[in-house]
Amino acid sequence: MRFSKLRVAAFAVLTFGIAAVAAAPALADDGKAVYDKTCAMCHAQGVANAPKLGDKAAWGPRLGQGVPAMVATVIKGKGAMPPKAGQPALTEAEIKAGVEFMIATVK
Numbered sequence: 144m145r146f147s148k149l150r151v152a153a154f155a156v157l158t159f160g161i162a163a164v165a166a167a168p169a170l171a172d173d174g175k176a177v178y179d180k181t182c183a184m185c186h187a188q189g190v191a192n193a194p195k196l197g198d199k200a201a202w203g204p205r206l207g208q209g210v211p212a213m214v215a216t217v218i219k220g221k222g223a224m225p226p227k228a229g230q231p232a233l234t235e236a237e238i239k240a241g242v243e244f245m246i247a248t249v250k
Contacts, residue, residue, distance in 0.1 A: 174244030177237050181228050186245065191223035202249040213242045 178186070178196070185193040194201035205213060217238045220226040227233045228241075 173237060174240035174242075174247075177233070177241035178244050181230050181233065182241050182245065185224065193224065196245055197248040199249045202246060206246060206249070210239065210242055210246070213246075214239050217242065 183196070185191060186196050189195045189198075189201075194205065208216075214235065217224070217228055218226060218235065220228075227238065233241075
């Protein structure tokens with residue numbers, strides 16, 4: 144049985160599109176892994192005034208900025224925190240997952 148190029152292309156788009164959607168929740172689950180690998184170095188102990196994980200008072204003012212602003216801050220760097228928290232290979236999605244993990248501990 145012969146498949147037209149259109150059918151093969153449609154199958155590929157549907158297959159890989161579904162795989163990408165199925166992988167999206169896994170990214171959010173990686174927030175703790177990003178925190179453990181990158182963020183914990185400073186945020187576990189409050190190094191250089193980094194807000195400690197779970198410290199509602201320290202995170203309060205930042206929560207009002209919203210997740211997109213906090214992600215942008217991590218990407219650009221702030222104070223002693225270098226851009227992308229010193230990990231240039233981090234993607235924006237990974238940074239967002241790490242930020243969301245940290246703010247979830249204070250909500």
